[in-house]
Amino acid sequence: MSDPVLETLLLPLLSGEVEPGSDPKALFMRARAGQSLRDLAPAKLVCEQSFAPDRDALQKSGFEVLAEVAETGFDLVLVLPGRQRQEARAQLARAVSKAVTGGQVIACSANTEGAKTLESDLSDLLGRTEKLTKNKCRAVWGTVQVENLNQDLLEKWSRLDKPRTVLEGAYVSRPGIFAWDRVDPASALLVSHLPETLKGRGADLGAGFGYLSRAILEKAPKVAAMDLYEAEKRALDLAEQNLSAFKGKRALNGIWSDVTKGLEGPYDFVVSNPPFHQAGRADRVDVGQGFIRSAAGGLRPGGDFFMVANRHLPYEQTLSDVFANVAQLADEGGYKVIRAVKGKGGR
Template identity: 45%
Template sequence: MHRVSASDADAGRVLDSLMLPFDRGMLDWPASGVLCLRARPGVAMTGRRGLVCSQGFKPDADALEAAGFELDADPARRYEVVLVLPPRQRDEARALFAEAIARCAPGGRVVASVANNAGAKTAEGDLAAVAGGVSVESKYKCRVFWTAPLQGPADPALAAQWTAADTPRPIAGGRFLSRPGLFAWDRIDPASALLAQHLPADLAGDAADLGAGFGFLSAELLERCPAIRTLDVIEAEARALELARTNLERYQDRAELHFHWLDATRGLPGRYDVIVTNPPFHAGDRLDRPGLGRRFIDVAAAALRPRGRLWLVANRHLPYEDTFAAAFAQVRTVAFGGGFKVIEGVRA
């Protein structure tokens, strides 16, 4: 249940906009280094001297590392310029602005870029509120906005409030901790709940949860299936995986648990008797991306032992049946409900 990057075209425009003040000479690129929070790789980033990238989403982090960018390894380091690519979720984005200001050296600036159709004016207003005003340019269907030199937040109480709003909090009657920005962060996702409801008690052996989010399906699997021996909790979003570790601590005596910060589409770390998943299917442009779900099915099939079982939930309209039929000896639709479907595949 991890998030999915925006389309390459959209991401490229946002990066072009982010670099506009530097390319036009409105801001100087400091020789001492620049930090980019929620960084993504792209042509506009290439060749930027001293650029340090922070990214908790594994596919983007892998792409940045492969492109040769330095990854943020020193949270105490401060920068003259902190770039921000804010996420869509407003509480998470506000907390990221507060973090950006905290990572600025005295006299440093925060620079952010957002696509117009992704809440650019709202994000601009939020940064202005906490930083005391911003300068703005519009191009490439995006807005780039930046602060004056800062000596901390203009409104420290607001910055503290925004940081606190991103703190993990109890949901589902206190059963789980979650936080803004995660998939279905403030509730139990109804698709995952449907899958959990239909998990049979005879699932056994070595298991994996692909796109585990904050750990709901992993917890349900361990609750409902006492013969699960080991469980690999696999999640691409570091913020979610951190919470899954906490949420599953109570099950440490029921099974051997392993937590993996991984892009599941690139393959899995083991061989399994059982895999459960609610795969992602939306990109940043909110369009369906059924190819992601198909890739999850193919990767799962390759990692399952003979007679291994994949249990998947998806939106009812997504065309996964042909992919199941090509990868599994037995396929059945177990349940429909609330616009979702639960499918089981059994390996030959």
């Protein structure tokens, strides 16, 4: 698939406008795989990626991938900042901190996802930047020079996405995580329609910072175990903290993976508020459909799948294809809650 943001990020290197040296030590934050990266990647490139599908694609392409890079002293730092502004600013500050004096930082965003703000923010940090626009995206770059750095801003922005308590201290979260500082109304609606009689071993697909799983453990005393599947490791680490009260009382397992590739199972029940955006604003119904198929594959015969989704998303056909019985439990506030039962024969 075409990735115009990645392609534009690399253009300053291809054009020679940025020359990091003959054998640069390079870091790519929020890295994504693509042919343009394979064609250009320096030999000493380290990729940082905490989102499982992108991690998997990079590893398949032969790159070294770490969820978080502790090392500093890079000659070149590439970064694709997130859409949430506090997280994006923290990522820019971290990119600058990872570079050596005289090193280059290159960042890129789509025009529809804050490219002008990105240019302004990196300029505020470095003192001077250059830009290139193409593919409806903007690449911005600059040299890290101590005399030009805004040290106060660098320190302030470095703290912007740190974990902190939210919801009156009930949870720990951080910017950049889905619905990071609130209870998502779709998840709350799903919780309200989950029975207290849930029992056995369950799975939460796309667990986020742990709201659904914790609500289930609080509501259904006969649930003995919960596996939390989450593609974003930063969220999964938070979920572990938010469910700490249940450690030693219920069996808990965090699984950093791409749910669409399948579940460990078998489960007595599965719950999910599947994502429908990935690296863009367009609806991605294929992600939710993948969650549905994985849920069916991971359930024992007769097991229950409870999901919530935006009303307009077309999941009913996929549900009917892989489950024996499908029923809508609620249609409120633009969301639908659905229960599906796996047939005794496996379907």
